Amino acid sequence: MNTNPLSATFRLGFLGAGQLARMSGLQAFRYGIQIGVFSDRDENEPVQFMTPHSQTGSFDSVDDLTAFAESCDVLTLENEFINSEILKQAQEDSGTPIFPAPDSFALIENKLIEKQTFEDAGIPVTPYALIKDEDHLKKFGDEHGWPYLLKSSKGGYDGYGNETVRDINEAIVAFENLGGNSDRDIVAEAFVDFTHELAVQVARNETGHVVYPCCETVQEDHICVAVKSPAPVDKTVQEKAQELALQATEAIDGKGIFAYEFFLTPDGELLLNESAPRPHNSGHYTIEGCVTSQFENHVRAVMGLPLGSTKLRKPAVAMINLLGTDRRDAQVDHALEALAASDGHLHVYGKLDSKVGRKMSHYTLLGDDMEQIYAKAQKVTKGIRI
Amino acid sequence: MNTNPLSATFRLGFLGAGQLARMSGLQAFRYGIQIGVFSDRDENEPVQFMTPHSQTGSFDSVDDLTAFAESCDVLTLENEFINSEILKQAQEDSGTPIFPAPDSFALIENKLIEKQTFEDAGIPVTPYALIKDEDHLKKFGDEHGWPYLLKSSKGGYDGYGNETVRDINEAIVAFENLGGNSDRDIVAEAFVDFTHELAVQVARNETGHVVYPCCETVQEDHICVAVKSPAPVDKTVQEKAQELALQATEAIDGKGIFAYEFFLTPDGELLLNESAPRPHNSGHYTIEGCVTSQFENHVRAVMGLPLGSTKLRKPAVAMINLLGTDRRDAQVDHALEALAASDGHLHVYGKLDSKVGRKMSHYTLLGDDMEQIYAKAQKVTKGIRI
Structure with missing residues (x-):
């Protein structure tokens, strides 16, 4: 383990191998350090062309992540498709610090908890509600107007995992599509008029x-x-x-x-x-x-x-x-x-x-x-x- | 072979694996292309941490260079410790273009030819002479004054391959040290007063x-x-x-x-x-x-x-x-x-x-x-x- 990060053997590990890790990696190289990359895909990804230290595995496996963490001096994320509990366990098992810290990540990984965290800190957020059933779907529309947004509480980005619903029928279908009838928390968000x-x-x-x-x-x-x-x-x-x-x-x-x-x-x-x-x-x-x-x-x-x-x-x-x-x-x-x-x-x-x-x-x-x-x-x- | 260099499979090959190739490689990555590196050293060098495409071999071997060139779409140099004839042969054998071109490199790889090339182009250069023996050493000092510089015509950088000589005795020793008594061309350069x-x-x-x-x-x-x-x-x-x-x-x-x-x-x-x-x-x-x-x-x-x-x-x-x-x-x-x-x-x-x-x-x-x-x-x- 390196105590001075500006060492030629210091290795920064990226969880994820896309363009965000790639552009971060280019900066890491500027400091003379090495990079490692962990990906859940077999295909060659952007960062895998930039390092001989590439590992594949599952983001759901503490063992896979721990093994990767042990080959690095510090880890960081390039996406949110990971569970903070797994991250925390891998950090504990490997002794390799992860930033942002799993405890920080836990406060924003779920859209519902994220909204509550920021609201509690006095930061105005878009109107939202946890949706459990059809009644909730209807009530949110009545209160905040149609259309509104339904979002899966985890894993969405760039419009994926989000659906715009214009009436209660669309809302019911979207709720089902987003996994609301299984174990997934669904959050409704009001459409906000903005400039x-x-x-x-x-x-x-x-x-x-x-x-x-x-x-x-x-x-x-x-x-x-x-x-x-x-x-x-x-x-x-x-x-x-x-x-x-x-x-x-x-x-x-x-x-x-x-x-x-x-x-x-x-x-x-x-x-x-x-x-x-x-x-x-x-x-x-x-x-x-x-x-x-x-x-x-x-x-x-x-x-x-x-x-x-x-x-x-x-x-x-x-x-x-x-x-x-x-x-x-x-x-x-x-x-x-x-x-x-x-x-x-x-x-x-x-x-x-x-x-x-x-x-x-x-x-x-x-x-x-x-x-x-x-x-x-x-x-x-x-x-x-x- | 890629015809559009802005392709994800385009590979830029570096002859040499030091910081110049490293900093160039960081820019190559910015264009989404891949890099390869050829080194004559076994040790891990700066660029070898930046790519899975690393080869070792001899800069004197046309075969080694050709094999590397065949794995790349274009080659470039990061140092001058290579012979333009070998470079030219590797370019011909592999069909992979090399920039700067071996013909351009041939005009500057040797300090004597370099001086003549630029002088012929009307560019003022520091006073110099090809030194073959003790008479030449003495004559140059008499004409341009002591001390002056003796340089090996190939391979010098950052003061290596250069010696400052204050009198004919030092000149004789330096001439010998730089390989003047074997097959190497030695060039004398006058010390120039500069601001x-x-x-x-x-x-x-x-x-x-x-x-x-x-x-x-x-x-x-x-x-x-x-x-x-x-x-x-x-x-x-x-x-x-x-x-x-x-x-x-x-x-x-x-x-x-x-x-x-x-x-x-x-x-x-x-x-x-x-x-x-x-x-x-x-x-x-x-x-x-x-x-x-x-x-x-x-x-x-x-x-x-x-x-x-x-x-x-x-x-x-x-x-x-x-x-x-x-x-x-x-x-x-x-x-x-x-x-x-x-x-x-x-x-x-x-x-x-x-x-x-x-x-x-x-x-x-x-x-x-x-x-x-x-x-x-x-x-x-x-x-x-x-």
């Missing part, structure tokens, strides 16, 4: 904390298609979102990097919508857009190092998600205009297979004027096929 | 070229200890150095990234001192200091992609080389102040063993005033032990 969807990342460890600028996430069908930083909203709103994000991180004693998504209502209220105990798509722009990226502060946070400045490098930063356009072997076509644009930065995740809508790549453009660079970023990426 | 040592990087491929700012390299005992960009010299001198660097790259039809080191004489003349057909220590500051780093443009150049902007991100960028301070297992101690400095960036190369003077790490600090940030960069790195 903007905002996001803030926070890095925190025992040395202190840093808060990223408040950015806007532009969504289509519950998928983030673009990010603008800073968000085109009042400075006071930006600061309030940053304050709430820090408060939320403190409420779970979070150590690592965290992302928070907010709705900004027409009357200027901020409601916390989602949290993520890991690097987040809304923070990809920070790689070039901020002095220290979310990935670098993620690595610093879990290594116990001092955190770096989150200042924007330019007045306006736009990020465009480049989703799969075709089902084929992954390759990026027609990206030359995007590559040639001054201060335009292309990131490709190294996934072998492209599928329509799959997160394959992103593009960041820095400039002085948001309207201008957002329009330009859209223009130069429009023809890209992946 | 600054400057460097410029150039990236070039079939899509065009980009030239980096002219920086100053601060040297102690022929080792670069720090870099300041832009160099604290007249704008006209900076531009002249950039012009000469581009001219030199065109003279060898260079495709890839190249670095050129110049002496600036007291009367304002620029003399080309050294060239390198690869990323160079003088350009490490570009990782955060420029919109597109030398490593990213290296990867772009060899992949045939359009080259990115070389603009400085801030008015002043300082880079400090962190050389090994102790002989021990590599770890970085007392780096917290450096990490905590705003816009300070630590890079560690992942070498397992530290040795006194070995290049282990570097630190870059960005700011508005060169004097201020250079002093600060020195202050926060002074206590670091590696």
Whole structure:
């Protein structure tokens, strides 16, 4: 076991092998350390091309996770498809610390507990209720109006595990589809009228904390298609979102990097919508857009190092998600205009297979004027096929 | 063989496995491609922790190099310890392109030919002569004064393969030590009186070229200890150095990234001192200091992609080389102040063993005033032990 994380034999282990682990791993390498990766898939995943230390196993197996943890000096998560109890046991059995800590993760892994945790900390959240049966479904619609959202309390992301229900009949079907009749907790969430969807990342460890600028996430069908930083909203709103994000991180004693998504209502209220105990798509722009990226502060946070400045490098930063356009072997076509644009930065995740809508790549453009660079970023990426 | 380099199965192969390949590899990963590494050492080297595709063999063996080349889509160099003829044969046998091209490399691999190539292109070089015997040694001293430098025509770097000779007796010993009495060409170089040592990087491929700012390299005992960009010299001198660097790259039809080191004489003349057909220590500051780093443009150049902007991100960028301070297992101690400095960036190369003077790490600090940030960069790195 290494006591100084800045050692050439120090190994940071990632639970999950996707683009978030990949981009974090690139920062880990910058510090001269090694990375390990644990995946539950046999196929070659983005991070497996980046290290000789790759293990496969089940996220449900304490033994598998413990064996992996024993080969690393510290572990971190890149997704939430894991149970905090299993994580805790693997931490105890291996003696390898895990950040965010299983106890922190336990407070947000379940959507119901997450809402209660943040509500208890005085953070406004979207109206919600635990749904157990048809009566609950009906009552929530009567109180908060139709349509509303039904969410599985665990495992949802990017619209998966969520269903919009317009009436009681749709609600009954969705409840069944989401597993409400088996052991799964289903949470109803009111649709909130909003002018903007905002996001803030926070890095925190025992040395202190840093808060990223408040950015806007532009969504289509519950998928983030673009990010603008800073968000085109009042400075006071930006600061309030940053304050709430820090408060939320403190409420779970979070150590690592965290992302928070907010709705900004027409009357200027901020409601916390989602949290993520890991690097987040809304923070990809920070790689070039901020002095220290979310990935670098993620690595610093879990290594116990001092955190770096989150200042924007330019007045306006736009990020465009480049989703799969075709089902084929992954390759990026027609990206030359995007590559040639001054201060335009292309990131490709190294996934072998492209599928329509799959997160394959992103593009960041820095400039002085948001309207201008957002329009330009859209223009130069429009023809890209992946 | 991949025709589109932005494919998830495209593999960029590095001949050499040190920090230059490591930092280039980090950029290759950003484009979603894979990397392979060829090393002539059995020990674990920096890049070998970054890929499952690692081969060992001899740089003198066409077969070894061809086998490696066949596992990659394009090859590039990270050092000059290879023969252009062998490289050319491996390129022909494998069908895998190599950048810089063996024909370009042939024009600079030998110090004598390098000088002649650049002189023929109208680029002023430091006074030199091919030395075959004691008469030559004496004649050079008589013409250009003592002391002067004797250099082995191949394989020298960072002062190795170079000897300073103060009189004919020292010259005779050095000539013998450098292999002058066997088959090796020895070149004498006059000591040039200079006010600054400057460097410029150039990236070039079939899509065009980009030239980096002219920086100053601060040297102690022929080792670069720090870099300041832009160099604290007249704008006209900076531009002249950039012009000469581009001219030199065109003279060898260079495709890839190249670095050129110049002496600036007291009367304002620029003399080309050294060239390198690869990323160079003088350009490490570009990782955060420029919109597109030398490593990213290296990867772009060899992949045939359009080259990115070389603009400085801030008015002043300082880079400090962190050389090994102790002989021990590599770890970085007392780096917290450096990490905590705003816009300070630590890079560690992942070498397992530290040795006194070995290049282990570097630190870059960005700011508005060169004097201020250079002093600060020195202050926060002074206590670091590696």
